[in-house]
Amino acid sequence: MDEKKPVPKQEEEVKWYSYVALLFAIIFFSGILATSKEWYSVCDFTVLNGTFGKIAAANGKMLTFRGAGGNGAQDGFAFALSLLPAVIFALAVVNVVEGLGGLKAAQKLLSPLLRPLLGIPGACGLGMIASYQSTDAGAGMIKAMYNEGIINEDEKTIFAMYQFSGDGTITNFFSSGAALFSVLVTPIILPFGLIMIFKFFGANLMRMYIKYEHKKNGAKEAA
């Protein structure tokens, strides 16, 4: 993740297949098709991720290659190895969706919502999407937009708060998080959606705090 300081560009046209890619990604990782026995369960991450083969243990139990009862660095290694396929597969799918412009489609859909939801200009959509992929890219774009006068000091702080909690959301959740996808007792989309919602919630707390601070300072100056 090398740090770039991209300058927000004019909005490019979003192709129809970018919306399809975005919709596919949401369904694919949502887990709603995971338990289906029909052919369309092919559109599900956990279904295609599959399972490891089982090995019969002496006591008749079936175990994966990780075995049972391990601990310490050795068990950590075996466990990490068992997580690797999910991480590789998840990032492969994310890369395809990204390559087809799925995130650009998300940006286009998000931009008009930014003013009402966060009190920041719609132009921040690009930086927001960038921050889902890379903490460094997202933060670099906040700085670039501030330097160019697209956002003011307060908007910069609110936008930074939005990114700060759960930063690099997509990259992080679908890499390290993929490791525990098979353990989750709910569809994958629930914890992910919750993270997304609370990012907005936290940024709005910051927005309220800044408002309160201005009011306090205003009162001080008046006195």
Next chain:
Amino acid sequence: MAEQEKKKNIIDLFIEGCRKGWDTGIRNMMPNVIMAFVIIKALNVTGLLKILGSVFAPIMALWGLPGEAITVLVSSFMSMGGGIGAAAGLLGSNVLSPKDITVLMPAIYLMGSLIQYLGRCLGTAEVNSKYYGIMVGIAVLNALLAMWVMKLLVVMY
């Protein structure tokens, strides 16, 4: 965002993504998981995990979690991968259940890697440092509230 240089087809994109996944898995996830497993082993051998567990039991009980779950939150604060590693380690030693892991999942990210992100996010964006404290506070609050909502969702599900 990566400029779309030459048009890559879906197969190219998939393979490229696999390589990224391999790199992240080997270079980021595995070291974090191994570290977390070693720390949990050390805490186990010294008996500290039990002590931590009983000290934090009343607090973590607010989310219906065993006291040991605090190690997941503390590790997350340092790095998201560490938090996942700690969760996996405690799952492996049957301290945490899959339900507990699900409840912890949003928190691992919402308050994840905050120590690093003070520099990488807030520092890079040149946020006024007087806000650092409150921003960390909000991120942790996000995590704690999200665990309650997640708990509710787990119960409903």
